[in-house]
Amino acid sequence: MAHQFWDRVTGARAGRLPARPLLGRYQLTVPGKANGHDAGPHTPVTPTGSGRWSVRMSGSVGEGYFSRDALPDRALAARTVAIANALGAAAHESPAEPGSPDETAYERWVAVPPLATDLIAQLRGVSDDPVDLLEQAIDADLGRLEAVCQRPETRLRPETSVVLLSRTRRMAQDAITYLAAHTEDWQRRSVTGVFPRRLRAIHNDPDPDLYENQAAVQLVDHLIAFLEWRRQKLEATSSVLADLDELAGQLRDRPWRTRHRLARLVGEFANHLDLNDEVRRLLGRTREHRRRLVRLLTSRLYRDRRVSRRTEFSSDLRQTNMFIHHEDYRRVAALWRAWARVRREVGLHFSIAPRAFCNSYDQFVALLVARSMDTLGYQTTTADAPTTGGPDIYYTGPGDDTVVLRIRTDGSVEVNRNDRPLLVCVPLPHPLTANGAPDLLAFVDELDQTRTHADAPRVVVYPGTRQELQALPPRLRARADTVGNDLPGGPGIGLLPATPTEIDSVERMTRALQWARIASDAAQYPPRVHCPKDLLGELAAAGERWLSATTDERHLALERPPTQAERMALRDRVARWRAQRVPPSRRREHHIAADALNEAVEAALVRLHRLAHCPVCGAELGSPRDFHARSGTFVASCRRCHNEWGTRSCGSCGTNYPVIQPGNRQTVKGRSDATSGPGNEVLAVPCWQAAVTAAYICPNCGKCGGSAVRSGPECPRCPDSDEWETRR
Known part of the structure; x- marks a missing residue:
């Protein structure tokens, strides 16, 4: 093959x-x-x-x-497929009702929350859910089920056996015939007859294998499985609420535009603060119910092996006399019906085909990318929803930046600019971190061996949670959440965890797109254009502050965005140089050089124009004075959100890379703090060590900028960086 x-x-x-x-x-x-x-x-x-x-x-x-x-987790697969179904319905549903603003298919598609629908229902406080009715039934009738399991009703079944005369209450019909044939059961003989020692007697043996008891035993198993499913669902909800609380706590210390975006994200789901106590109460009640049911596994009825477990029961139990007239069994039947409704309407045992899960996860990742574009301030006039192999989606963002979102035929999502890929997001629905590190370790080794010469920067998006990441060794924990710009030895294929149960999946994707759209421009700063030597001398003599000659005296470096007057002055100088009298043999060459210079300057100014927009709030610099060139690097400050951004030069390899210094910068305590928070506030990854808050990790060599100047405790990453590089 x-x-x-x-x-x-x-x-x-x-x-x-x-x-x-x-x-x-x-x-x-x-x-x-x-x-x-x-x-x-x-x-x-x-x-x-x-x-x-x-x-x-x-x-x-x-x-x-x-x-x-x-094999995908059942809950994860169901939630991912639910989001994919919602995306499909949004893309194909009819226009809005008369009198309401019309929405395009794209607007309806991107409005689908990237959070599991069952969690959203829980956050919105849905009260008529059959799950809630079953929990109410468990509250009311669990004691009845316990009574049935501890003191079950039985059927008296006549049994015949040979017992001592003193224990005989009722002789069997063939007791005399049996006694005549078994002299060993005689005690003595007399002239009048035989005195027996043992007789064949009839006794009634209690038989618990009743239809009603079979249902009760199976109900214990079903309810334990339901409560485990409910516990996982509530814990996922609690995790989402914790994320919402964390985001809400960050609003206070963020610029107002970031606060506005995060507030929209929080408000999209619910008033979560009122639900925290309720979810904790439900979780505690679920755990207590499960403990009581687990104790029934040692009950008299459950441990009796005579009770058959092979009978398949329908959703509706057969109405027997005990289920109608016996109070305990009547409530057990009601509890069964409540559980059967949940199974029928919620789909507790519904399994998702792996192929359907893979296709749904592809759509989920595409939704994350589209939402991240909105987070970064990009807008589109496209009316069609993104589809696999479908038409491109064009976006316009800060600095008149035009990018294209394309879903390839293989399901990967590509974001490109000027027909050159900026980033390729590859959905990988394999749970790499679900059961420890074996799959992840082998996969990481393979990625690090084949990292170079890709057609574009790549990020593999896989289903992973923070709890799973925290259980990994530190080295793998860092490798399992990176956009590929903080790896020892140079840029590689990134790994981003994203699941429908974590609200910050969009922020993780935003971090990757933020790096992809800015890093390529920042790496070419200051942009250089070829300039004729005599014209270069004229410009140098004119003292243009935004221009400088390179050391080879062949190129012109554009150090900051020019003012309108400075731009016009350069055009005039190039026009005058173009109009100079030169020998006819050089005239054409002279004109081509001038036109090429103008085109190269325009292209370079486009990159500078993008770099002159704040990566956090998207605002353009109010004045060229806010853009400071510093020996091949620059620092810019935003007057609106008070953040600083620019480029730094690596002390180890000399590579320039972009960084963001938030105006409200807090102490970094570890890997999770270095990359957490709003994704548009991170470019190069900050150092993990709390004592060094102004050091960043070079995306080219992976060296930490604070490793040589650190006076406090060692960074947990830096001692391992040499080992990581050696392994490759």
Whole structure:
């Protein structure tokens, strides 16, 4: 099967899959069959329920197994598919009702919250949910279920056995016949007859294997599974509320434009402050109910192996006399019906096909990218919603920056400028951090070995949570949340965790886009244009403060955006130089050089114009005096949001890279603090050490700017950076 698989991560063809492929990484390149079903190009290779995969293409056959961790978590898959369904409905729904403002398909599509619909319902306080009704039924009737399990009703079943005469209450019909044939059960004989020692007797044995008891035993199992599902859901809700609280706490210390954006993000979901106590109460009640149900696993009824567990019950129990007239069993039946309604309407046992999950996660990542564009101040007039392989979405942002969002046919999301990719976001629905580090460690080693010579900067977006990241070793924890600009040894493929249960997934994506759109311009600062030597001398003699000659005396460096008068003065000087009398043999060359200089200056000014806009609030500098050139680097300050940004030169490799110094900068305490918060306030990653707040990590060599001047405790990253570089 030579080169018949497409590797989305590396953007290249693959001849064969590894022994344990990652979910959603590889796709078919030609039509064929996947797991026995027809599949077209770019169909992901996914596992069956047993974890096996098989592919047949062009007469070739391949098969293998996925790792056990590759199968998507049921709750994660359901939430991702719910968001994808909402995106599909928004893109195809009819225009707004008469009298209301019309919304385009794109506006409806991007308005879908990137948060799980069940969590949003919880945040909005939905009270008629069947889950709430079941919880109320558990509150009211759990004691009845406990009574049934501890003191079950039984059926008296007659049993015949040979027992001592003293224990005989009722003789069996064949007791005399049995006694006559078994002299060993005689005690003695007399002239009048036989005195028995043991008799064949009938006794009533209690039989718990009733239909009602079978239902009660199965209900215990069902309710334990439901409460575990409910606990996970409430813990995810609690995590979202914690994120909202953190964002709300940041409003106080942020510029007003950032406060406005974060307030919109918080207000999009609910008045979360009123829900914190309620969610904690529900979580505590759920845990207490689960503890009581787990204790029933040792109850008299549950431990009795005579109670059959093979019977399949329908959603509606059969109405028996006990379910109608016995108070305890009647309430158990009501509890069963409440659970059955939840199973039917909520889908507790609903499973998502891996292929559907992969396709849905692709759409989720596309939504994150589109929302991040809005966060960075980009606007579009496109009416159509983004689709895989569909039309491009054009955005215009600060500094008249025009970028294009494109969803490739393989599901990856590309953002480009001037037909050159700025960033490629590759959805990888494999839970890399869900069960420890094995999958992540092997994947990171592979990425670091093949990091260079990609067609564009790449970021792999995978489902991962903060709790999973905190459980990883420090080195892997840092590698599992990076846009690729803080890696020892140079830029590499980034890894960004994003799930429908964490509200800051958009901010993580914003951090990646912020770096992609600014880093390319900052790396070329100051922009240089080729200039004829005699014209260069004239400009130097004129004393233009925003221009300087390079050391090779062949190029002109543009150090800051010019004023209108300065720009007109340069045009006039170039025009006069163009009009100079020169020999006819050089006249054409002279005119071409002047035109080329004007075009190069215009292109360089476009880059300077983008750098002269605040990356945090998007405002343009009010005056060229706010843009300060400093020996190949610059520092600019925004009068509106009081943030500073610019470039720094690495002391190890000499590379210039962009940084942001927020006006309200707080002490950095660790990796999570270095990259947390609003994504548009981070460019180069700050040093992890709290004692050094003005040092940044070079994106080219990965060296920390404070490693040589640090006087306090060692940064937890810096001692390991040499080891990371050696491993490669």
